[in-house]
Amino acid sequence: MRQRSAGLLGGLGLLLGGLVSPEARAQGSQVPAVTVPRREDAPTRVIPRLHTVYRVGIAARVNPTGLFTNLSFQLRYRLYDSASPVLKDNFIGVGPVAFLSPAILRGGLGVEFQPFSMLQLSASYEGMRWLGNFNYLQSFPSPNADASDRRLAELGAEGTNYATSGSLLTLAALLQFKLGPVAVRTNPRLFHFNMRLREGDRVFYEPVVDVVAPNGGWVATNDADVLYLAGRLTLGLRYTATGGLYRPQDYPAGESDTGLNPTIHRVGPMISYTFHDEPDRLFNAPTLVLISQWFLSHRYRTGVEVSQAMPWVAIAFQFKGIP
Structure with a gap:
């Protein structure tokens, strides 16, 4: 069975935060967490100014199909102490990041800077390895080439997919605020790919x-969310826009x-449930997430090859902690 190696929502990452939850993550993070009241009998410990954090996310997606795991480990330094909800979640952090899927492996270094709860800036640089399976990697001499699901399957059957390597630079920002139980955020990201492609090819399909x-x-994408926070449960609406920034030399x-x-546009509901959220725990904020979006604009997924009634659907489980 053909499997598309995928990144949920452009690279799921792990839990979002800021004013939505105790910590934010702009770099590839797409799924909201909620602030769950701490159990009265829960053990507590003081989190030092300099500490480590880890995050794990496992996700699956359809239309297109994909499966992956996203990992990060970070040395984090709290910039200052504040009791204000707007200021208290602040830090600078650096550490390794990794992305694992059946067709693509990535690994490198990421840095995050959050001066206050509503804003986070991040960047990462990763080496990439395409394993040459599941019909990937497929490259083309022009962006005008057919890269539909059907055509990729045909090319895979012909054996034109190949193993290769390269690098990925990701730049991201997260801006968010909360008023009562309603939160709003936007998460723009830029991806810069440098791959070793077949001679004569200028572009490649990036699943x-x-x-x-x-x-x-460059490829640009942005997720804009409106969320309603109800204890362990978060309900929301997500609008996503994604497109390649083509240059004359790409043709x-x-x-x-x-x-x-x-430009790809899609919109739809999202729901997540956080079982507990106690920031000082080793295993914290285990969260289930479901997102369903319908394409408003896409070269192949609005009726040309796939019915517009078929949604983009993603399900994920994620957690984080402080060792």
Whole structure:
């Protein structure tokens, strides 16, 4: 069975936060957490100014199909102490990050800077290895090439997929605020790919963000959420926009951008349930998440190949902790 190695919502990462939960994560983080009241009998410990944190996320997706695990470990330094909800969640952190899937392996270093609860800036640089299975990697001489699910399967049957390596630079921001039980946030991200492609090819299909990516160029995506926080439960609506930023050099002589690859737009509901949230625990904030979005714009998923009635669906389990 053909399996698309995927990143949930452009790379799920782990728990979001700031004013939504005790900690934020802009770099690849897409799933909300809620602040759950601490049990009265729960053990407590003082979290030192300099401490370590880890995060784990496991996710599956359909339309396109994907399965992956996302890991990070970070040395974090709290910048200052404050009791204010707007200021208390602040830090700078650095540490290894990793992404594991049946078709793609990534690993590298990430850094996060959160000066106050409503804003986080982050960056990561990772080496990538495509294993040459599940019809990947497929590259093309032009963004105008057919990279539909059907065509990728045909090319995989012909054996044109190949193993290769490269690097990924990710830049991200997270801006969020909360008023009563309602939270709003936006999470823009930029991805810069440098892959060793087959001679003559300028672009490749990138299944994590579901676009034909310009090699040596950028892909942009943003998730905007409106959330209602109800204790352990979070309900919300997500709007996502994703697109490749194509340059003249991404096209062969005689070709140009003909509008075949419109910006991808999708929108739909999301729900998450956090079993407990006690920040000083080794195993904390285990959360189940379900997101379903319908495509408003896509080259293949609004009726050309896949019915527009078929949603993009993702389910995930994630947790974090302080060792």
